[in-house]
Structure formats: structure tokens, C-alpha cells
Amino acid sequence: MNTAVEEKSKETSLPPLAYNAEALELLAPQELPQPEVKPLEKPAAPVATSRKFYLSVRTKFAITVAFSVLWAALSVYLSLPWTRDLAAYIGYPLAYTVIAGIAIIPGFMNAFMVAALVLDRRPPRAPLPSLYPPLSILIAAYKEEESILGTLESVAKQGYPGRLQVIVINDGSPDRTAELVRGAQADYPWLELVDLEKNAGKANALNQGLKQARHSLVLTVDGDSYLYKDALKNIVERYLNDPPHTAAVAGCILVRNSRLNWLAKAQEWDYFHGIACIKRIQSLFQGTLVAQGAFSLYRKSVLEEAGGWPECVGEDIVLTWAILKKGHRVGFCEDACAFTNVPTTLTQFIRQRQRWSRGMIEAFKQHPQILVAPRLSTFFVYWNVLFPMLDLIFTIVFLPGLVAALFGYYFIAGPMTLVLLPLAGLINILMFSIGRKMFDANGLTVRRNIAGFLTYTLAYSVFLQPACLLGYVSELLELKKSWGTK
Structure with missing residues (x-):
């Protein structure tokens, strides 16, 4: 699987659906694209969409939870001998905690993902019957001289059938980022530059760009991301x-530099499998928890209502939770793809995941009310409550248990842990099937990346979860914050 992809000459046409009524206000006359913008071709005739059997979102949620609870109950029953053996060493309270963190809770989460993916029947995305709303695109850039022109080129190649305002905010870069953007303005009449004298962080850069945004839809793109065809549309x-x-x-964020080394190849599967599918499931149940800064679309009025991007290391998750807290929904578009460069050294990778984990703790600290919001997405917020405990148990108990198992001591990592393997295999099959369908529909090719897959499934967590644990601890202890890597 790779983002180094080949296009296929395959196009799809879908019938129009009922549109987001509030969002259609964006098509008010004063916001229409300029006359020279070519309108879309007439969409295909509507196709009958009646279903013989329909399940509401809440019914799907209830079925998914019920299946997960049954799986967890079976896991508890099967783990009783394991619990007794482990309790002989550490006592029952710790034995229950350890086994819950190693097998029961992860098994519940995996079962939930399997059931949700099976039940997910996403309504088709349909072309608009008329002109498209204008967009203000914010690109915060710091030391991006090697990639910024490629990012702008990917925007230009979109052929978006609406008016564009693209604002690059140079966040005090000491390199030629601002110079290159100025040179590109001759080729791109929609391009604007906000050149900040001092580096003040991504949140500040985006907020400065938001002040200049003229349109009611605002989209963020990282300075080293490359938009795949039709991503904006x-x-x-x-x-x-x-x-x-x-x-x-x-x-949908995919890996651009996946051929560089083993770590990038493993992250390719993380983005293609894990991150995309989790966002898909969260969107199904009415609340994607992170609209990542690398590529996301926002209603400008909601951004302003939330006060823009907060000054913190996890500005995207904190902003997303502020939006959810106010009762709005955050969706996910699996076929709007942007390719980004991921860390290629363990040091960069650990710093990135530390920052992401700190961002989650920041979100809890700034928006604790989200824990009691009466909505389906609150279920996933409580998953995040459990992650620090799960990562702690994995790091200080399960990893040493694996080492002990190599010497014949199976009281922590033993035959019972193999119960998770069939479910993990089923999840990977489902994830791959769903991701591949999206790739096929968009002219992308899944490349063979067996080494990356094996690293992702067998060794990735050895680096990932301890890195996340460091992030939680750093934020709880309020240690010095740094951007590190995105």
C-alpha cells in the first residue's frame, strides 16, 4: 500500500442528495464564484435509494455495543484461569487491572470496531447541482521552502469549481519560504501572503490567516501536504x-514519503488502516474527535464562535472538542485525500506522538464538560480517558511480560493473549477491504508493503505506546512545551 500511487482512468457519478440546509446559506449571491468559473456538468439522474431494511444510527450503535459487551464477557470467562495464575504473584486487584488493560478492554474496543465497520453504510457523496461555494484556504508554513511550492501546485491542479482565496501564513521562517510564495503570486492570482516577523506557533499563524479569510468556508492545509485530485470538491x-x-x-491523510525507511512504511499502514477507520467509525456515530490541521474544512462562523485555534501544542484536537462541546457535529471524508510527510526517525516520531498525546490531555483540561455531553460521540471521549491507563499497562507490564515469556514465564504474556489475534486479524481484513474500495474509486493503487505491515502489526506499539505515555506525563506535570514535529 502506498501513497506513491498511479491514477486509473476511472470516474464515478453519483446522484444528488439532500444537502446540509444550513450550509446552503453559503451559496448566497454575494458569495457566488466569479462568472468565469465553469459550472459543473449536469449530474446524473437520481437513482432510487429505497432500502428494504434500514437501521438508524442509534440502532447500529446499540448493536455494536451489545456485540462488544458479549465479546468482553466471553473474554472475562476465558481469562479466569489466567487471572488466578497471575493473582498468585500480584494479588487479585492488580491481576484484574492488568488483564483488563492487556486483553479485556482492548478486546472490547476491537469488537466495537469490527461491528461498526460491518454496519457502516455511509450515504454516498453527491455532486452539487449548481456552482460550488467559495473557499478560504489557510496554509501555515514554517521552514517549508522545500515543499511549499508543491503544496500550492496541488491546490492549483484541483480545478475546484468555485472561487478560491489561498492564504499562506509564513510563521517567521528563517529560510526562503516567504520569498518563494511571493514569486508564486505571479502564477496564482488567488494567492495571498501573510508574512509574520517572528515565529509564534501554528495556532497564532492560523488565527492571523482567519482574520484575512473572506469566505464562509475555511480549509486548513499543512505547508508540506499535497492534495490529491478532487480533494477540495x-x-x-x-x-x-x-x-x-x-x-x-x-x-483523509495519507503518507507521502512511505518508501524512505521501515518507520515510514509502518506509519503508512497506521494512516491507511488505523487512523482512517477510527475517524470513519467516529463519524458514523456523529462525532469525529480530531479534525486535523493538515487537511480539514470548517464553517468560519463556528471557528469564530470557538475563538479560533487555541495556543497549545494540540490546537487541532482542542479546537475540535470546543466545536463538539457546542453541540456541532464533525464529519470525515474518506475520499478527500492529502498526502503528508511523516517522521522518518524514532526521535521525530516519538516527539510527534508525545505532542498528540499532550494535545489530548489539553483537550480534557480545557473542555471537561464534553465528558457529560448527551451524545453518541461521548462514548469515544471515554475511550480517550482509558488510553493513558492502557498505555501505562502496556509499557510497564506487558512489554516486560513479553521479555519474561521468552524465558518461559507466561504469567503475563502467555497463551491467553492469543485470544486477541483472531479479532485483530478480522479488523485488519475489514480495514484493508474498506480502504482498498476507496482507493479503487479514486484511481489509487494499493502497493505491496509487506515489511511495513509486519512492522505495524508486530512492533509498532513497542514505540507508539511508550511515546504516548511520555506525552501524558509531560502534560500532567506541565513540562515545557515544544512543537517538535507535526
């Missing part, structure tokens, strides 16, 4: 076809 269509209370839509 697809994410706008997803937004307008989603429920009326949708205020933001996260795009």
Missing part, C-alpha cells in the same frame, strides 16, 4: 451532504 460535497449540524469535516 470531495470534502465540500461531503460537508454539504452531511447532517445540518455538521460544522467541520476532516479529510
Whole structure:
């Protein structure tokens, strides 16, 4: 699987659906694209969409939870001998905690993902019947002289059938980022530059760009991301076809530099499998928890209502939770793809995941009310409550248990841990099947990356979860914050 992809000559046409009524206000006359913008071709005739059997989102949620509880109950029953053996060494309270963290809770989460993916029947994204709303695109850039022109080129190649305002905010870069953007303005009449004298962080840069945004839809793109074809059109269509209370839509981030080394190859599967599918499931149940800054669409009025991007290391998750807390929905568009460069050294990778974990703790500290919000997405917020405990048990108990198992001591990592393997295998099959369908529909090719897959499934967590644990501890102890890597 790779993002180094080959296009296929395959196009799809979908019938129009009912649109996000509130979002259609964006098509007011004063916001229409300029006359020279070519309108879309007439969409295909509507196709009958009646279903013989329909399940509401809440029914799907109830079925998914019930299946997960049954799986967890079976796991508890099967683990009783394991519990007794482990309790002989550490006592029953710790034995229950350890086994819950190693097998029961992860098994519940895996079962939930399997059931949700099986039940997910996402409404088709449909072309708009008329002109598309204008977009203000914010690109915060710091030391991006090697990639910024490629990012702008990917925007230009979109052929988005609406007016664009692209604002690059140079965040005090000491390199030639601002100079290159100025030179590109001759080729791109929609391009604007906000050149900040001092580096003040991504949140500040985006907020400065937001002040200059003229349109009612605002989209963020990282300075080293490359938008795949139709990414802008697809994410706008997803937004307008989603429920009326949708205020933001996260795009799909894929790995651009996956051929460089083993770590990048493993992350390719993480983005393609794990991150994309979790966002898909969260979107199904009415609340993607992170609209990542690398590529996401927002309603400008909601951004302003939330006060823009907060000054913290996890500005995207904290902003997303502020949006959710106010009762809005955050969606996910799996076929609006942007390719980004991921860390290629363990030091960079650990710093990135530390920052992401710190961002989650920041979100809890700034928006604790989200824990009692009466909505389906609150279920996933409580997953995040459990992650620090799970990562702690994995790091200080399970990893040493693996080492002990090599010497014949199976009281922590033993035959019972193999119960998770069939479910993990099923999840990977489902994830791959769903991701591949999206790739096929968008002219992308899944490349063979067996080494990366084996690293991702067998060794990735050895680096990932301890890195996350360091992030939680750093934020709880309020240690000095640094951007590190994205």
C-alpha cells in the first residue's frame, strides 16, 4: 500500500442528495464564484435509494455495543484461569487491572470496531447541482521552502469549481519560504501572503490567516501536504451532504514519503488502516474527535464562535472538542485525500506522538464538560480517558511480560493473549477491504508493503505506546512545551 500511487482512468457519478440546509446559506449571491468559473456538468439522474431494511444510527450503535459487551464477557470467562495464575504473584486487584488493560478492554474496543465497520453504510457523496461555494484556504508554513511550492501546485491542479482565496501564513521562517510564495503570486492570482516577523506557533499563524479569510468556508492545509485530485470538491460535497449540524469535516491523510525507511512504511499502514477507520467509525456515530490541521474544512462562523485555534501544542484536537462541546457535529471524508510527510526517525516520531498525546490531555483540561455531553460521540471521549491507563499497562507490564515469556514465564504474556489475534486479524481484513474500495474509486493503487505491515502489526506499539505515555506525563506535570514535529 502506498501513497506513491498511479491514477486509473476511472470516474464515478453519483446522484444528488439532500444537502446540509444550513450550509446552503453559503451559496448566497454575494458569495457566488466569479462568472468565469465553469459550472459543473449536469449530474446524473437520481437513482432510487429505497432500502428494504434500514437501521438508524442509534440502532447500529446499540448493536455494536451489545456485540462488544458479549465479546468482553466471553473474554472475562476465558481469562479466569489466567487471572488466578497471575493473582498468585500480584494479588487479585492488580491481576484484574492488568488483564483488563492487556486483553479485556482492548478486546472490547476491537469488537466495537469490527461491528461498526460491518454496519457502516455511509450515504454516498453527491455532486452539487449548481456552482460550488467559495473557499478560504489557510496554509501555515514554517521552514517549508522545500515543499511549499508543491503544496500550492496541488491546490492549483484541483480545478475546484468555485472561487478560491489561498492564504499562506509564513510563521517567521528563517529560510526562503516567504520569498518563494511571493514569486508564486505571479502564477496564482488567488494567492495571498501573510508574512509574520517572528515565529509564534501554528495556532497564532492560523488565527492571523482567519482574520484575512473572506469566505464562509475555511480549509486548513499543512505547508508540506499535497492534495490529491478532487480533494477540495470531495470534502465540500461531503460537508454539504452531511447532517445540518455538521460544522467541520476532516479529510483523509495519507503518507507521502512511505518508501524512505521501515518507520515510514509502518506509519503508512497506521494512516491507511488505523487512523482512517477510527475517524470513519467516529463519524458514523456523529462525532469525529480530531479534525486535523493538515487537511480539514470548517464553517468560519463556528471557528469564530470557538475563538479560533487555541495556543497549545494540540490546537487541532482542542479546537475540535470546543466545536463538539457546542453541540456541532464533525464529519470525515474518506475520499478527500492529502498526502503528508511523516517522521522518518524514532526521535521525530516519538516527539510527534508525545505532542498528540499532550494535545489530548489539553483537550480534557480545557473542555471537561464534553465528558457529560448527551451524545453518541461521548462514548469515544471515554475511550480517550482509558488510553493513558492502557498505555501505562502496556509499557510497564506487558512489554516486560513479553521479555519474561521468552524465558518461559507466561504469567503475563502467555497463551491467553492469543485470544486477541483472531479479532485483530478480522479488523485488519475489514480495514484493508474498506480502504482498498476507496482507493479503487479514486484511481489509487494499493502497493505491496509487506515489511511495513509486519512492522505495524508486530512492533509498532513497542514505540507508539511508550511515546504516548511520555506525552501524558509531560502534560500532567506541565513540562515545557515544544512543537517538535507535526
